Amino acid sequence: MAKLPQAFIDKYQQLMGPEAQAFFASFDEPVKHGFRINPLKQSIPTGLDLSEPVPYAKWGYYGEVHGRSVAHQSGAIYSQEPSAMFVGATAHPERGDRVLDLCAAPGGKSTHLASYLDNTGLLVSNEIMKKRVGVLAENIERFGPHNTVILNESPERLTRPFAGFFDKVVVDAPCSGEGMFRKDPEAMAYWDADYPQKCAALQREILTEAVKMVRPGGQLVYSTCTFAPEEDEQTIAWLLDQYPEFHLIPIEKTAGISDARPEWANGNPELKKAARLFPNQMLGEGHFVAKLQADADWNQGAKPAKPQQVGLTREQQKLWTEFSADQLIGITFPHLLTFGDQLYSVPAEMPAFGKLKVERPGLHLGTFKKKRFEPSYALALAVKPEQAQHQLTINHEQWAKVVHGETITIDEEHSKGWYLLVCDNQPVAYGKLVGKTIKNFFPKGLRFQVYD
Numbered sequence: 001m002a003k004l005p006q007a008f009i010d011k012y013q014q015l016m017g018p019e020a021q022a023f024f025a026s027f028d029e030p031v032k033h034g035f036r037i038n039p040l041k042q043s044i045p046t047g048l049d050l051s052e053p054v055p056y057a058k059w060g061y062y063g064e065v066h067g068r069s070v071a072h073q074s075g076a077i078y079s080q081e082p083s084a085m086f087v088g089a090t091a092h093p094e095r096g097d098r099v100l101d102l103c104a105a106p107g108g109k110s111t112h113l114a115s116y117l118d119n120t121g122l123l124v125s126n127e128i129m130k131k132r133v134g135v136l137a138e139n140i141e142r143f144g145p146h147n148t149v150i151l152n153e154s155p156e157r158l159t160r161p162f163a164g165f166f167d168k169v170v171v172d173a174p175c176s177g178e179g180m181f182r183k184d185p186e187a188m189a190y191w192d193a194d195y196p197q198k199c200a201a202l203q204r205e206i207l208t209e210a211v212k213m214v215r216p217g218g219q220l221v222y223s224t225c226t227f228a229p230e231e232d233e234q235t236i237a238w239l240l241d242q243y244p245e246f247h248l249i250p251i252e253k254t255a256g257i258s259d260a261r262p263e264w265a266n267g268n269p270e271l272k273k274a275a276r277l278f279p280n281q282m283l284g285e286g287h288f289v290a291k292l293q294a295d296a297d298w299n300q301g302a303k304p305a306k307p308q309q310v311g312l313t314r315e316q317q318k319l320w321t322e323f324s325a326d327q328l329i330g331i332t333f334p335h336l337l338t339f340g341d342q343l344y345s346v347p348a349e350m351p352a353f354g355k356l357k358v359e360r361p362g363l364h365l366g367t368f369k370k371k372r373f374e375p376s377y378a379l380a381l382a383v384k385p386e387q388a389q390h391q392l393t394i395n396h397e398q399w400a401k402v403v404h405g406e407t408i409t410i411d412e413e414h415s416k417g418w419y420l421l422v423c424d425n426q427p428v429a430y431g432k433l434v435g436k437t438i439k440n441f442f443p444k445g446l447r448f449q450v451y452d
């Protein structure tokens with residue numbers, strides 16, 4: 001039996017009454033796993049069990065995929081707990097939208113939002129913690145979107161360049177994590193009876209900044225993975241009070257997802273429009289999700305920064321043009337920018353970076369070396385096999401060597417140069433062929449051993 005904190009038991013016993021027993025019992029049930037397939041990739045990996053779709057989440061399935069599989073490492077799937085999928089499904093960006101994921105690491109919601117955008121519009125994926133932004137960048141680069149900027153900023157410092165800028169702002173807030181108790185019992189060690197109230201104070205600070213970046217008539221999606229009313233209904237009740245220009249939009253609820261509980265806040269019946277995901281009522285760990293729309297006169301007259309200027313030196317342009325003409329088919333990157341010797345494709349609508357802390361100004365295309373261009377791992381994962389002029393299919397054993405940083409040899413000779421390495425129909429890296437040997441360029445920091 002899960003050893004839930006006594007103060008937690010007392011609190012939910014009082015809030016839920018007879019329903020509390022089923023809620024507590026659900027903490028002894030097995031964790032429900034899930035994954036989403038990546039629509040930005042050309043094909044679905046073979047061998048996945050797609051028999052149990054998550055009914056409310058486009059691309060979502062119940063089940064578990066191994067972290068050291070080709071499907072996972074190539075970004076063809078993203079492992080995500082099923083109730084967390086309800087956040088992206090609720091935000092549901094349209095093609096061409098400008099979207100901000102304000103609290104983004106490790107990237108579950110961002111990759112889902114990128115799936116909807118389908119390489120159109122702009123996704124700004126932000127994470128305040130330096131030590132978490134690296135894994136966010138890794139996960140996004142594996143997923144392969146072309147239109148994503150990754151920042152490492154506080155919400156407050158984003159509000160100037162992005163004033164009234166976004167069609168959709170997602171705040172997947174830091175919270176007391178009660179919905180993590182089953183998956184990660186250590187989350188209970190951080191919890192005490194005052195923790196939800198402390199988190200609620202931080203959530204209000206974050207929301208105060210988030211609303212400044214919503215365009216007139218734009219939307220805000222707020223979510224937590226906790227059950228605490230202080231952080232859920234009460235936070236939204238506070239928001240509606242502070243910002244009468246924002247209104248809750250009803251969310252379609254299926255598969256055991258239920259209305260939020262006005263009686264756990266100030267009784268405002270509007271709060272029912274938000275959603276509660278309880279582990280005893282649906283197949284997932286638990287979440288709270290609210291969707292709000294701003295009035296058309298909200299943030300009228302706000303002035304975001306002008307678009308980022310781009311451009312390359314003549315030598316850089318020549319090297320990139322040669323590389324892309326030789327390597328890429330039907331795929332262009334018109335807004336190019338270098339940071340040092342690193343080449344990036346910057347989404348066209350991105351406001352000027354100014355003094356923002358930038359983890360990735362866009363899709364990393366590669367590195368300019370003396371008189372040559374070296375493609376990046378991120379580019380390999382952002383290209384579909386049909387878009388690659390030169391590719392080599394490798395088998396699982398060869399893939400295991402590539403991700404471990406070893407060279408591999410092939411049977412036939414091909415012309416010397418860069419090849420997109422493809423395993424199970426998924427691009428996995430670029431390699432440089434010399435004779436029958438493929439030199440390894442798999443990033444040192446990401447190397448791993450497939451077999452124990």
Ligand SMILES: C[S@@+](CC[C@H](N)C(=O)[O-])C[C@H]1O[C@@H](n2cnc3c(N)ncnc32)[C@H](O)[C@@H]1O
Nearest residue numbers: 103104105106107108109128129172173174206
């Ligand atoms: C629930 S997690 C986000 C999970 C992520 N959206 C996903 O789906 O993978 C909340 C994030 O908020 C970040 N955070 C913590 N304090 C913050 C603050 N003051 N402002 C903005 N974000 C903060 C945390 O570092 C954490 O990565």
